[in-house]
Amino acid sequence: MTKLTAAITVTDLEQALAAAVRAAELGADLVEFRIDTFTDEPEAVTELVQRSALPCIITCRPTWEGGAYDGDEQTRLSVLEHAGLGVRKPVYIDLELLAYQRSANLRQKIGLVVDDPGRPRETDTGLILSSHDFGGRPSDLLRKIKEMADASLCRVVKVAWRARSLRDNLEAFELIRQQVKPMVALCMGEYGLASRVLAKKFGALLTFASIDESDGTAPGQPTLSEIKNLYRWDSLDAETRVFGVIGFPVGHSMSPAIHNAGFGEAGVNGVYLPMPIPPEYEHFKATVSSWIGEPALHFGGASVTIPHKENLLRFVKEQGGEIESLAERIGAANTLHVREDGSLYACNTDYAGALDAVCDGLKIKRDELAGRRVAVIGAGGAARAVVAGFTEYGAGVTVYNRTVGRAEALAGQFGAEAKPLAELSGCEADVYINCTPIGMHPDVDASPLPGAGEELPKGFGPGVVVFDTIYNPVQTALLRVAADAGCATIPGTEMFVRQAAAQFTMWTGEEAPCEVFRDVLTKHLSASG
Numbered sequence: 001m002t003k004l005t006a007a008i009t010v011t012d013l014e015q016a017l018a019a020a021v022r023a024a025e026l027g028a029d030l031v032e033f034r035i036d037t038f039t040d041e042p043e044a045v046t047e048l049v050q051r052s053a054l055p056c057i058i059t060c061r062p063t064w065e066g067g068a069y070d071g072d073e074q075t076r077l078s079v080l081e082h083a084g085l086g087v088r089k090p091v092y093i094d095l096e097l098l099a100y101q102r103s104a105n106l107r108q109k110i111g112l113v114v115d116d117p118g119r120p121r122e123t124d125t126g127l128i129l130s131s132h133d134f135g136g137r138p139s140d141l142l143r144k145i146k147e148m149a150d151a152s153l154c155r156v157v158k159v160a161w162r163a164r165s166l167r168d169n170l171e172a173f174e175l176i177r178q179q180v181k182p183m184v185a186l187c188m189g190e191y192g193l194a195s196r197v198l199a200k201k202f203g204a205l206l207t208f209a210s211i212d213e214s215d216g217t218a219p220g221q222p223t224l225s226e227i228k229n230l231y232r233w234d235s236l237d238a239e240t241r242v243f244g245v246i247g248f249p250v251g252h253s254m255s256p257a258i259h260n261a262g263f264g265e266a267g268v269n270g271v272y273l274p275m276p277i278p279p280e281y282e283h284f285k286a287t288v289s290s291w292i293g294e295p296a297l298h299f300g301g302a303s304v305t306i307p308h309k310e311n312l313l314r315f316v317k318e319q320g321g322e323i324e325s326l327a328e329r330i331g332a333a334n335t336l337h338v339r340e341d342g343s344l345y346a347c348n349t350d351y352a353g354a355l356d357a358v359c360d361g362l363k364i365k366r367d368e369l370a371g372r373r374v375a376v377i378g379a380g381g382a383a384r385a386v387v388a389g390f391t392e393y394g395a396g397v398t399v400y401n402r403t404v405g406r407a408e409a410l411a412g413q414f415g416a417e418a419k420p421l422a423e424l425s426g427c428e429a430d431v432y433i434n435c436t437p438i439g440m441h442p443d444v445d446a447s448p449l450p451g452a453g454e455e456l457p458k459g460f461g462p463g464v465v466v467f468d469t470i471y472n473p474v475q476t477a478l479l480r481v482a483a484d485a486g487c488a489t490i491p492g493t494e495m496f497v498r499q500a501a502a503q504f505t506m507w508t509g510e511e512a513p514c515e516v517f518r519d520v521l522t523k524h525l526s527a528s529g
């Protein structure tokens with residue numbers, strides 16, 4: 001079973017021991033004590049091993065391998081020897097392949113501390129031989145792995161390199177699957193998260209996580225809480241299906257929190273990861289093709305956001321997949337589904353999310369939208385999906401926009417009307433939908449209504465629905481004045497929840513736990529201010 005290992009930078013004995021207690025509380029199986037700068041008192045290292053709340057790995061990483069130890073090898077060796085002096089031994093000592101290869105003295109000395117397959121000894125300490133590249137995948141990666149595996153003292157082979165794209169993770173998985181000795185293969189940096197979370201799915205010996213966001217020992221390391229609670233470490237196994245959100249940047253997306261919580265609630269064996277892919281189509285195509293093409297990954301699909309919504313349509317078309325007709329007309333898709341038979345489907349759940357949120361507000365079914373008057377404020381990407389959805393169901397849509405030409409172009413394509421934003425105060429509609437970012441955090445007092453929010457549309461009043469696609473803040477200035485005027489109001493969180501719900505059901509065949517989605521979203525929004 002893959003061990004969840006807390007990385008602890010040791011600067012003080014008691015502090016490190018307290019960190020190990022904390023790691024145990026947070027669910028770690030092992031700790032790695034990084035003693036790079038804790039080499040002045042070797043006896044303290046012996047004590048550290050004796051008193052650790054969890055079994056431990058001892059690592060003293062030199063600067064030439066990306067660590068902080070800048071002393072001589074003799075001293076380093078002496079400290080590592082001290083790690084093995086007590087009754088309790090470290091589970092592993094980690095040493096760089098390069099150090100191991102270049103010094104016969106070190107090999108001989110370390111052979112007295114770690115388990116030697118050729119010589120039965122009274123120690124359970126195994127030797128991890130490791131190689132790290134903070135620049136990228138080393139060209140001689142496979143040769144290094146072979147040399148580590150061939151070294152007689154080596155019990156575990158560990159490689160880590162900075163991922164240049166999400167594709168690097170696939171090689172890490174392949175290396176783990178081909179292992180001849182227990183293996184750790186990790187990708188560093190923002191593209192490498194999958195290798196850390198899915199280490200368990202592919203049977204790596206261990207993965208590393210930090211106790212707090214500030215104390216990671218390698219770029220891209222998740223925290224213990226993230227890996228345990230957000231990515232549901234305990235439920236990951238070889239059959240876990242993988243989903244994600246493709247975008248650039250994608251680090252602040254709330255979708256991983258929502259979908260992973262949903263998988264947990266519905267008992268779905270799935271995990272949902274952020275998937276950063278640079279904007280160009282070639283990156284999208286190469287990355288998504290490679291993830292789909294790896295059967296052992298069980299990649300089931302993705303939410304797709306800016307700047308890839310058009311790229312998704314193009315990709316699925318090129319691959320001979322199916323595209324929802326309205327997504328085709330909108331010119332953007334936000335959902336990829338890799339079906340069981342391997343075929344691809346792209347659709348747009350943004351418009352569906354908006355339609356369902358408004359229909360619920362009006363207490364009607366989509367079919368009953370015919371003839372309703374809908375005022376859409378804005379003519380950008382969100383407005384496009386909204387206008388397409390409402391006109392599809394027969395609503396009479398008028399697009400109000402600052403740049404009238406843009407409103408006209410959008411309206412013309414979907415059989416709607418176009419008017420300048422300044423004319424909104426004369427508008428009498430059944431539904432008003434804000435599709436501009438006006439009023440979004442931090443500019444929370446701004447309103448898309450004319451006269452800096454002073455001129456309410458004529459139609460505002462009881463029986464009318466006002467929907468703001470903005471979800472941060474949940475209660476916008478527009479919704480506040482609409483509620484004061486007696487309108488029913490719908491926040492953008494409802495669109496977000498429902499577009500995610502439609503994705504969830506498509507991927508899993510299960511009804512989405514929308515209440516869980518709402519709770520997670522609310523918590524995230526209140527935490528982010």
Ligand code: NAP
Pocket residue numbers: 350377378379380381382383401402403406421435436437438440469470471492493495496497499
């Ligand atoms: P976009 O393509 O950039 O379009 C923005 C629209 O807002 C344009 O029509 C623009 O008018 C108008 N606008 C921007 N600033 C304005 C100002 N100061 N005064 C008047 N009009 C202004 O953006 P988008 O992708 O459509 O996104 C718009 C909003 O939708 C986002 O802020 C987001 O909150 C929301 N959204 C919500 C969800 C959800 O799930 N709840 C999903 C997607 C989007 P011009 O044409 O004159 O420039």
